[in-house]
Amino acid sequence: MLKPKPGADRFVPPPKLPPAAPPLDLSEAQMRQAQDLLFFAYRDFTNVADKVLEELGLGRAHHRALHFIGRNPGLTVSALLHILRITKQSLARVLNLLVEDGYVAQAPGYEDRRLRLLTLTDKGKALERRLFESQRNLLSQAYLQAGPEAVEGFRAVMRALMDQGARAYVDGTGSAEDA
Amino acid sequence: MLKPKPGADRFVPPPKLPPAAPPLDLSEAQMRQAQDLLFFAYRDFTNVADKVLEELGLGRAHHRALHFIGRNPGLTVSALLHILRITKQSLARVLNLLVEDGYVAQAPGYEDRRLRLLTLTDKGKALERRLFESQRNLLSQAYLQAGPEAVEGFRAVMRALMDQGARAYVDGTGSAEDA
């Protein structure tokens, strides 16, 4: 495979057709790029944790639950449902497994005993931390590389992309249920 | 529901337990927040396009394919596989439907006739544009709100989160196949 010719599954620019109409304006190109940025950054950020999860027979859905329970001990089931934006049924499967496997504990609310307040067990905390570490390595590298001002900008854009409730949540000024 | 008492599915801070160990250090808290930022921004960014897709009986996977084919007319099947990081089988289902429904056209490579160069039909372009518009509204609002410097920072951090091939791709210095 020493030929200069593209090695087959490589992308070669449009073969005959005109070069596919140049971007209409600068900001369109910028927004096209943002789509790519979000896709690739999310893909690779989640991927590092997926590798850990795979060993344990867990999936991304389990990670999300562990993450939000870990950050909000005493979270209720319905608050978690609002955050994840999935149905009760979908969460049940994930949560039941986490409880069965001893990662998550449930305690009745002491003011309202209908509530099942969710917390991580020590085992759950250990796993969550392990998952976090894998993403932290990637993140700290990225933050260092980009610099503190860039991090501020990153935060500002990400905040502006999410809905109002999620914004309040990440600002620490809202309840988890709003997210 | 006029009582000050948390309205049931609202998240109330840990009921009795100590306030859940304060963050170990500043940068840990920062990275915890970054996990949230990525989750919520991605959730809400994809959500606006999902609403359009739903009407047409398509899913997120179809959008991704449309997006990358649209941005890279003449893309090969295997380049697309590398970008999406899914298997041939998973892509086949998505791609076959897009071709059946007349969104995507395939043409044999003219240098290497094994290749099926993928392009969007006019119908495909129209749909891709419609999907793009929905995300563009959200994005332009976010970019405006955050300001041009923040956008630069956003880009820098996102670039640093993705792997080398994807970085080259978004910089326009790599082939699609590397992403």
Added chain:
DNA sequence: CAAGATAGGTCAGCATTATTGACTTAACGG
């Protein structure tokens, strides 16, 4: 207290998106 609302759980069934492994066809390339 009785009635209605809420939190949570559960059952059955289904759709989408992903996986693996094996195999085929066509075309390229030495």
Added chain:
DNA sequence: CCGTTAAGTCAATAATGCTGACCTATCTTG
């Protein structure tokens, strides 16, 4: 001609999501 590559396909399976119906326990309110 032969080995490799691009692409397509078949069969089976898994993870994650959905709907709708229904149940229980508990809280809230008239």
